[in-house]
Structures are given as C-alpha cells and as structure tokens.
Amino acid sequence: MTAQNTTQQATPTPTITVDLSPTRTVPRGIGRIPVVKVSPVIEGGAFPAKAVVGELIPIRAKVFREGHDAVNASVILTSPDGVETRVDMSPMQPSGLDPWEAWVRPDAPGPWTFRVEGWSDPWGTWHHNAEAKLPAGVDIELVCLEGRDLLERTAAVADAAGSPIEASILRATAQLLIPQRPALDLLEVANGVGLATAMKKYGPREMVSPTAEFPLFVDRKRAQFSSWYEFFPRSQGATYDATSDTWTSGTFDSSHERLEAAAAMGFDVIYLPPVHPIGTAFKKGKNNTLDATEKDPGSPWAIGNTAGGHDALHPDLGDWDAFDRFVAKAGSLGVEVALDFALQASPDHPWVIEHPEWFTTRLDGTIAYAENPPKKYQDIYPINFDNDRDGIYNEVLRILKLWMAHGVRIFRIDNPHTKPVEFWAWILEQLRETDPDVLFLAEAFTKPEMMHALGKVGFHQSYPYFTWRNSKWELEQYVNELAHEMDSFYRPNFFTNTPDINPTFLQSGNPAAFTIRAILAATLSPTWGVYSGFELFEGEPLRVPGEEFKNSEKYEYRPRDYNAQPNLNMLLGTLNALRTKHAALQQMRQITFHHAPNDSVIAYSKTDAGNTVLVICSLDPFNTAESDVYLDMAALGLPADAQLITLSDELTGAVITWGQRNYVRLHPGSPALILHVLTGN
C-alpha cells in the first residue's frame, strides 16, 4: 500500500483561516463584586489553559468588595457537553491581598470552560456581625431577628431544592435564636457545624458577578503522564559485514524486540527519529563530518530524496505494511509510537522541485540553506512559510493526517521555534477540533518567551532545561517555576539525554550519575524520557567541552547489547512501575521541596488525593552524601506538628519510621530513597 499512501488525500483540504488580527469577545472588567487576576488564563483567554483528565487544577482570583459586608466566590466549571458545576472557592493567605482559590478536577477530555463568580454573602455578613456583637452584648435583638429571617428564607430554598432535612435543621436553628438567651449560647447556635453546612449549600448568593468564560482544554492523560523511550529503528538488528565493510540496516520488523524491551521497562511512548528517505546532497558522515560515502546512512533529519519526502518511508526500514505492523505491535504492548516531525528538507526532497515556492530563493538564484552566520548547514533547506501560506500549511496538515491515519497520535516536533508560532497555532487549533487526542512535543531549546508561546498556542509537552540543571538550587528554582508559574501552559518532558544532548553530568559513564538523573527525571516530572543507550551508561563525548556523543547514532548504525552488565534496565522498570502505582508522581503541581542542609542532597515530596511520595536523592555521583532532612509535615498531608511518620521504602520494600528531622547517608551505589508515606501523627 505504499503508492496510495504517499499520495493520499484522506481528508478534504481545509481552507486557511489564519488571520493576523481576528477578534474575540471578553467582558468589561470589573463588575458589582470585583473579580480580577483570574488564573489559569492564557493571553487573556485567547488560548486554552492546559489540564488532563482527572488532574487537580488550581483556579485562583482576587475577589473583594466595598465596605464591610462579606464577599464570597465560586468557580463555575462547564464540561464539553455543557454541564455546569459550582465549586466553592476559599480565601487564601495573606487575606489582605484578597486571594481566593478552588481546586477542580475535570473528569473528561475536551474543551471545558470556567468562570469565577464573586458574590455578596449575607450569611457571612450576619455571622461576622454575630461574632462581633453577641459577645459585646450589642444589638442582640436585631441580630436574632435578622438571623431568624435569613435561616427561614434559606429553609424555603432548601425545601424547594428537595432537601427537607436541611430545611428542618435551618428552621429549628432559627427557633433557637432567642434574644433572651445568654450571648454565648446564641454564639454557639450561630457557630453550629450543621448550620454552616446547610448555609453553605443553600444560603443566599447576592450580586453574583461573573467573569468571562475562560477556556480550559482537557487532554487525555498521556499528555501529562508518560514515559518515553527513544531509539533508532535502523540500529535495531543492524548487522555489519566485515568482508564487504558493509552495514545492513535494521528495520521496523527487526525493532519489535526493542519495543518489547521498552514496554517491559514500563515505557509507554516509543519515539522514533524521522523514518523518511534521507537526502544525499551534502550528506553527513560519521561524527558529523562532511566526507560521507554512500556507505554512510546519513542523518535521518536530512529529509527527502527521489524516493520521497515527509510522506514516505525510508526503503531500508520497510514498507507501509511493516510500519503498520510496528505500530500494531506497539499497541498490543500498550505502547504508543511517537514520530519525529522535522519541517525541513534535504536538497533532494521532492518539494524542492515540485514546490520551490515553499523555500527561499536568493538573489543569486540558489535556494537558501540553513545557516547561523557565518555557519552553514547546506544539507538542510528551511521551509518558507510565507511565500505560499495556503499551500504549505495544507501540505503539512495533509502529511500529519497521513501519519495519524497510520496510528501515530504523538508527534515530537523538531525545532518548532524556527517556524512561525502562528503556523503552529493554526495547526494545533485544527487538530484540537478534529483529533483532540493527538499530542505534540516541542523540541525548542531557546529563549523563554518563545518556549512559553509554543506551549500557549497548544503544544502539549515541551523539552525543558532539566538536562542542564544539576545543582540543588537550580533544580528547586526551575521545578518550582514549572510547577507553580508555568503549569497552565507548559508541560515539561524531562528527557535525561537525547541524541543531540549528551549532558556533561553523564559523560563520565559513572552508573551513579545515570541512576541519579533517572530518579530525578522520573520522580520530578510526570513525563520523562531516555534515549536508548542511557541504560548502558553511554556518555562518551565527541569532544570536551561539548555535548555531542562520540560516534553519534545520528550518523551511523549503532546496534547494542542491551543486556550487557551492568545496566539500568531494572531501575528504569522500577521507576516506571512506581510512577504507575503512585498518583502523586503523575503530576507536578503539588510538589514541595524539604530542607536538607547539605547541598548535595535534594528532598521533595509530591501528593495527590492522599497519595504522597517523598524522594531524597544525592546529587553527587562520586561521593557519599550525608544530611539531615527536615520534613514539612503539612506538605506530606499530615498535621503540621506530626512527630512520627511511617514510610515504605519503595526501592527496598522496607518500612521505616521517621520524625521531623532525619539523618540520611546516600552513597553512589544507592544514591536515593523513594518513600511512600503510609501514616503519620
């Protein structure tokens, strides 16, 4: 089915609707009860904030009002099918800054919206007055009169809502507000828990002042919680014939074994570099040299030759049936295939002849290659997205839909920051409507505004700067920024390494270094990934300083003995199993760093709905690190003054008892504790 597929037009060509200045409607600003600084709101509501199914999302606003009467606030969450749910907000500290908050948990994928409603709270006003006036003996009669009236009116509401029991409680309580009773008795009535519950449910909400509806797009869970494993299919089962000094490429079919191994280690996304025909013009040889021979396989990112472009398969890897078998095999293992999507062309790409208008022709008649002056990358022609917007936008959408039709629902986008943000906004908006399960990972290592903008316009995940954050203060600051400032638009994928990034921290090949970075990535971030070879401690650099691998797989075949000893296969499997077991590890928002005086020891906990995991990890792969660790008990979901805490050591199975201050000694052979909080008091 090759021919049909490479030219298929499975979906009707959509009309380009990108407009430089389309408009949308937002509310006036400040209503009867002012509500401002609502979050999460992306660019004033132009783009949806991010969530996944079942994720706990904080919604916050500043809510305040004139004078002394009580103010209150609610979140109204609207599901994709239009059902509204009200969630009470609570005032936060410091109250002088008027912050209100509610955590909501959307339970289905799709386009949700939310608004915040500020409202006047007569019950709160009465209760505040009662607390101030009753003990002071002021206006007792009037306080009782107004209280009875309020409770009786609310009882009628409870009746109408079909809650006769609450109505009865309210009416009976009203009868207890007798001015002749001692003030403290009246106060006890006013402070009754049953009364508070009934009033919270049915008490009057006046001057309800809604904000605009703000969009919240709820993705499937894998957008946030996934474990990625990257490998080159051509290396899996590749063989070398010394006699002819010739390699035989691995194939999709010979890669099934690696799929099985990755699935056995608990990875659920297999990410493949580009699988298209590779250009021959200016082909790169071993170690990124310019003197490649026809025996060199070339870089998969130099896409396209006479055999086809982005909609074709490299003949060495197999045909479409083989590709479909590969995707099906992955599916049978519960694993998804993510494909690299690199929007650039080798000089041999069919587009260069068929659509020269999709590139930039210079005044000397040549097509512009990639460059970062004075550096030149003559093997790559960048796309020009402005010459024929209709043509190139639709072509890219066609190609994406081709791969989607073959079961690829995740794309890892190569260098999205070198293409117009507006282009991605359009693509992602199209797909959000027709294929909301399709996920995009942005590979943009660039300045913050661009990285943020890509997340804002809809990229579901992004490569972050984790790979270069090694010291404790860096990790704490960066993770806090990701978890508490960028969380509504930017989901990090903590890759320990990639074919492009051989981090200095790992270049020693020291197993402890790999263990540390795997534990940090897998427990700090709900999405993480490794590039194959990581488990074998591959880290030899091409040159120092530098982050290129020696004999990089980008330019040559690299079959491996994945069962060579030592390896991290077992650890990676354990980490992924713990991530599946503990909901706390499937999100990042609820993370707290705990104090450890030794800067070589980092301590953090995550919690979600009563599940709490505490990680203590050494950052020194060469020396034993000792430290006290001071636990923030409240962050562990325990009373702030809890003295004893029982923990399960998830790497050894031991059960241990700790207190508020604990001593740890972490040596390179066992550099971390992953602890599940069992009980505490």
Next chain:
Amino acid sequence: MTAQNTTQQATPTPTITVDLSPTRTVPRGIGRIPVVKVSPVIEGGAFPAKAVVGELIPIRAKVFREGHDAVNASVILTSPDGVETRVDMSPMQPSGLDPWEAWVRPDAPGPWTFRVEGWSDPWGTWHHNAEAKLPAGVDIELVCLEGRDLLERTAAVADAAGSPIEASILRATAQLLIPQRPALDLLEVANGVGLATAMKKYGPREMVSPTAEFPLFVDRKRAQFSSWYEFFPRSQGATYDATSDTWTSGTFDSSHERLEAAAAMGFDVIYLPPVHPIGTAFKKGKNNTLDATEKDPGSPWAIGNTAGGHDALHPDLGDWDAFDRFVAKAGSLGVEVALDFALQASPDHPWVIEHPEWFTTRLDGTIAYAENPPKKYQDIYPINFDNDRDGIYNEVLRILKLWMAHGVRIFRIDNPHTKPVEFWAWILEQLRETDPDVLFLAEAFTKPEMMHALGKVGFHQSYPYFTWRNSKWELEQYVNELAHEMDSFYRPNFFTNTPDINPTFLQSGNPAAFTIRAILAATLSPTWGVYSGFELFEGEPLRVPGEEFKNSEKYEYRPRDYNAQPNLNMLLGTLNALRTKHAALQQMRQITFHHAPNDSVIAYSKTDAGNTVLVICSLDPFNTAESDVYLDMAALGLPADAQLITLSDELTGAVITWGQRNYVRLHPGSPALILHVLTGN
C-alpha cells in the same frame, strides 16, 4: 440664587447603562510576529491607562520571532483626533527576555490609543549577516548583491516619500557594495551612520503584526502635577466671643485671605472639607465626644439637615454667590477649588425622608447607620447603592454636575472603597465623556486590590501610604512600586498630614520633622499636599498612640495666626517654586535611588528631558546625619563613568562640584540638599 441652585437639574438625566457583563473586542493573541505582555494595559484594555499632557510614558512589550531573522517593533500612537504617529521601539536588556520599549509623549488631552506592531526587519537581518559573514569572508558576493537590492528598493521608497537626498545616499551606498573590495571596507559601508538613519526611516517593514488598540487617557497636567492645600473655611476668620461663650463661623468670604496665602506659597489646588449643612442627630462634640451642644459646629462629614443635603451650602459659610465669589477669587490667583465629596448622610439629611430607598432599612424598621461591629457610627447613614440604582446613580451625577457648574472641577472622594467600585466606574466613565477635565482624588486607605481597582476604573489621584513610610527602605520600596509598577493606573498624592492623620513622625512638633516630610513629599511625588497647620508644626495628638489631633478642627473652630514664628511658609513656597521650575519634579516614573550607606540619609534623583534634580535628605529630625553618597551617574543623565559633576544647591543658590562619591552632613536645622544637575563629565 440659592433656591434655584440647590434644586437645579442642569443636565438631562442620563440612562443607567451599567451592565454586569458587557463585552468588548480584543485580538486573537499571537500573530505572525508574536507581541505579548504589552504595557501599560489595564485589565486587558477594559480601562484606559493613565497619562497627562506632555508626560513621557514607557510602552513595553515582549517581541520575538522564529529562527534567526531580525525582528523589530514600533508603537503606533493614535491621538484623539485620529492622527497616527509611529515611534520606533528599542530592545532592552536582558535581550534573552525579548523586551522592547519606547517612550512616548502624548501632547493633547483626551482618549488616545496605542498598539504595538512587531515586524520582520530585512535590513536588520542583512546587517547581522553582513557583520557575521564579511569578516569571515563568507558569501561576499551574495551579501553585496542582497545589500544593493535592499538599498535600491529602499531608495525608491524614499523617493516616493519625497526624500530625494536620502534616496541618493541609499543609491550611492549601494554602489559601494562591490564584492571585490576588502571585507573590512564593505563592513564600514554597511555600518555607515547615514545609511542606518535612512534605513531606519524608509527600510522595509514586513509581516507587520499589530496588537489590539489599547486605550490611554491623557488628562490635563494637574491630574499628575499639583500642590494641594487643605483648610476649613469655617475656621478662617472665625471669632470667639468670651462673654457669650459663642463662636462666629468663618465664611467663604473671610477665607479669601487664606486663598491668597496658599497661592503665595505656590499651592494650586485648595481643598475644602464638605461645605454642606451639618446634621444635628448624634452630632459630635469637641474631640469626637458624644455630648455636643448646639454651640458645637459638628463634623462637616455628617452631611445634611433640614437646610439641605449634598446640593446645599452650610448657611454659616455663605450663599451661592459667596461660594461663586470664592471660586472666582481662587481662579484669579491661578488656584483651583477641590471639594470633598462624602457620599453618606446624617440622619437629618433630606434624602432620609424623600428617598428612604437609598438607605438600608433593617428588619426592626430602623435605617442602618454605619458600623464596624461592634463599633457604631450613629451620626452617619451609609448609602445603599443597590436598592434603586437608577435613582441614586443619577442623583449623584446630578449633584456632581451642580458643583461642576459652580466651577468645582476637582473632587476629593471620601472613602470611595465603601461604595461599589462599579458605581465609580460608571460615574467616571460618564464624566470622562462629558467633562474630561474633572479630576477625582480617592481617599481609600484599604487593601491593595481595592486601591488599585479604584485607580483602574478612573480615579485620577489617590491618597497613598506615604504618610506612614518613614524609614529609608520603606520609602525606596514604596516609591519604586508606585513609580515602576503602579504608574499606569495609580497616581499618588503625597499628603504630609490630613485632619484625620496626624502622623507619629510629626507629633513631637519638631520643625525638622515637618521640614523633612515636606521635602520628601514635594520632591518624591509630582502631587503633594498639606493640611493647614502643618506650616505651624501642629502635631499634638489626642492620645498616644493614636493619630487624631488634639482639639481636632473636625469638631471645632480653629482660627490660626499663620504668620506666627517659626513657620514653614517660606519653605513651602520654595518647594513649590522648585517644582514649577524643574520638569523632573513633575513626574515620578524617572526616579532613581542612589546609595548612601547611612540608613538615615536617603538620596534620589529624578530626570525628565535633560532636567535632573538630585535630593539628599536626612530622615532623622533629631540628630545630625552623616553619610557618603554614591552617585549613579547614568541615572543623572551623564556618562556612567563621569568623574565630576556641577550642581546648583537650589535651597542656598550655591554652586558645588561633586564626584562619584560625596560626603554629606545634614543637621536638623538644614536636613536636606536639593541639587540641580548643571553639567558633568
């Protein structure tokens, strides 16, 4: 003309148009060249940012793009009559955060708008490439070819724009780009100043990506730059007859002398407490006691009795003709009259009988008085703005217009934070359309969000927390917040004291304390004010701790001998003269604090269009303070490495020469230096 005026309906009753959720239209978000985080923008553009005529306003945005090509940005400023002006933006540091900035100076009052346009800059791209490639000897021919093409195309634009000289420069320069020339010669051509100027003016701007139009309301200058003097007309010329133990009230007419004195001291706004009939029910006696007799004049803020309410004059002060004479006298002195506007009623106010629906009737049938439970303020009935919104909103607008018709164009609003923000938003929007010169000062000492919201919906000035900021770190932090974070929506009026606030710092009566606070207020803030008696060092408190004056003028007559010695009349006049002389003191945005190791010495400079004033002030009224002062020469408008600076001491007339580090010795008799920067290098 009393009767006609108190009931006049000079303007047609407007229809209430406040709606809890009106909408407005804003752009989609991120265009071809992304432009985000634009400032100043208030609540997404729902309300206009603030400026005054001739003020320098910073407009900032994050502007960035894909890939390596050059990005650029402009501000397009649109005047009330629709004329667009383009102002080039410049990149700021750190460039990694993509900040761009332009300072604009709107030159007429009214509703302006601005937008930011991000654009692709082919000249910037070519120039960057030339700088990278020419010295490296790369692509010389193509660089020259593309340069010539760009310059020649731009020459055609310059021709079309009627600039033949610039067109000639561009064409001649193009001819100099000869590939055979030495690379460094070509680079010199590319870096030519004349070329840069011509390209900046006529060079191509591509992919122009505009944001929404954001509103910027330009007020008359007095909204920002004014000097206030507050006095009670009833005290001016009041006389006491010991025989009958009776006071005779001062009047508008007997207050002309004080008007003249205030004008002589350089004040340009005279602020009067309420001038309406004073209620008799629960009238307050001397020192806020509850046993007032009919001889006590009562608090002017207990407004209304059978003689009238907010639209009437207190008979003791004079009739409407006297009021008009007072306003006219002020006008002849170049001074404006600001009136207190306190939206509350005494129990005797005509509204209580005519419009009980404008108050809250409690369940026991009584009208609710003001309270902060358990405290009661039975002499004041708060307005209920929700019972009859149409009625009360229009009545307030009618009353404001009545006073406006009598020449009052500035209102000092008493406790605006106890009235709905939405009400003020409506009032201010009405007046911005019909009477844009009318200014409102908010007296809201409350939580930040409310103070900010009042500024955002249109209050032109606000009382700030200056009165309680005495230490250096407090002053620096607070002024930096006002000048650099709140500047687009909140203009502080630095009152040294008010009838309600007798600051602890001044309660000693120490002249140096008054001198210090006057100098700080008058030079830190473009708008400042004093309450009469300040110049006589009045500061005796009713009780300690506490901020009430002993024998407060709020409850009794208080004629003063304003020429008693010692006094600050001369200093206040000098300060106001310096404020008029130096544009730097007429704004706050361009302020820099300089380092002085002694925390009792504060140093700051302000600059505007080449005018720079440096203030060094002791904060210790009791002791001599010595310190070095390290000058930030760049902040003074001089080269950062300037060694010598010539200054005029504006309080003594001496000319002094300073360096980067300078020693000052400030004693209580002369606690500050106000220095005008003359030259430096």
